[in-house]
Amino acid sequence: MIAINNVSKWFGDFRVLADCTTRIDKGEVVVVCGPSGSGKSTLIKTVNALEPFQQGEIIVDGVSVGGLGRGLPKLRARVGMVFQHFELFPHLTVTENLTLAQVRVLGRGKAEALAKGLRYLERVGLAVQKDKYPAQLSGGQQQRVAIARALAMDPIVMLFDEPTSALDPEMVGEVLDVMVGLANDGMTMMCVTHEMGFARKVSHRVIFMDEGRIVEDCGKDAFFGDIDARSPRAREFLSKILNH
């Protein structure tokens, strides 16, 4: 579904991604973790070309992402993305947020887009909030609407960029529940997150990054179970986040 081959990226002289290679198969749930500044958010954003890269190639469903130019919106429409800060459009109601891209990008009729949007809103448990504005919702609710908004586009893969990092602790659960549901339904997912409980429960694979490199890329049982076989950097990271 997604193949990332030898991708490197520089900000000026600073190398933020160093020769990253991995792949994500259909139906796979992959968690990307690592210390801050390790390049994990940058990596996930190269998949839908929100971040350009200088070397290597990324193939999404048979299409090379680099140098797509005018074809880019078409590819992006098939890749759902959920952001750390939700990024709902504050001047539009929940319903308008759900339908805007369906109508403008996919060319769906208003009624069809609305029906689809409401179906996903129902799924994330927020059907009663359809006429509210984002600022009238809690952070957790906003993130669930953002997930519904991405799902309404019928994406082939979902990218999550630290979807729970900006949430109050009490609201993390409701967002993770939605993500677990999605994973169980077989959605292909790439998630940058520090939620190791989520990684343990539903992911198939864990990618650990440090200083722009993919240091570990292995099954979750190996990652969490066979800690002695991990690299020193990953062991250090795990010891810090698993002991609390």
Add this chain to the structure above:
Amino acid sequence: MTYAWDWLIFFKPSVTGEGLYGWMLVRGLGWTLLISLLSWLFALALGTVLGTMRTLTNRWLAWPALLYVHCFRNTPLLVQLFLWFFVVPELLPPAWGTAIKQLAPTTGQFLTVVLCLSLYTAAKVAELVRAGIEALPPGQRAAGAAMGLTQVDVYRYVLLPQAFRTIVPPLTSDFMNVFKNSAVALTIGLMELTGQSRQLSEFSAQSFEAFTAATLIYMAVTYGVVLVMRHVERRARIPGMLGTASG
């Protein structure tokens, strides 16, 4: 000071036989409103395009907009007006220059002032629009792009509607400035409100009344602008948000 106040001067016939003195002011106000409202509409449209261009990564679009803003914002309005009125017609192909000079004098003056004031004000609007767009969280642009919206759609549906909400208060003062700046029209002979009150003062020798009236009329008009914009601001407010900025 011996000055004979005469507040009824506005209801007395003009020595030029043009009707009542008050009527001169009304006609002047008509020109002022016409010039200002038209210029504001053009300036809003042009300024939105220029301000948007300044935020694009495409250098061939961003640069001309920067140059425009630089030229029109950094020279006095009066100089610009004289350039448009006295110099530009001479630089045009002779046939065009002649055509312009053959317009009825008032028409020529009116079109020149609207052109000049529109272009001048557009530079200021462009800066506000740019600031409004740049003040938005960068994730908004990314979210629009990530859903597959084209750049045009991202601006149209996501960025500009939010940017305009943010800049309503400073836009209000630029809108008011258009009315005040329209007084430059008198320097090329168009008798708008300031021009008419000066004539009134000269013909009737009642300068205090003439300019007091003009002052009050300008204040009433600009206060009207404040009321209109306050209404716009209230209508555009996003439920659940404090103020109008996003955050």
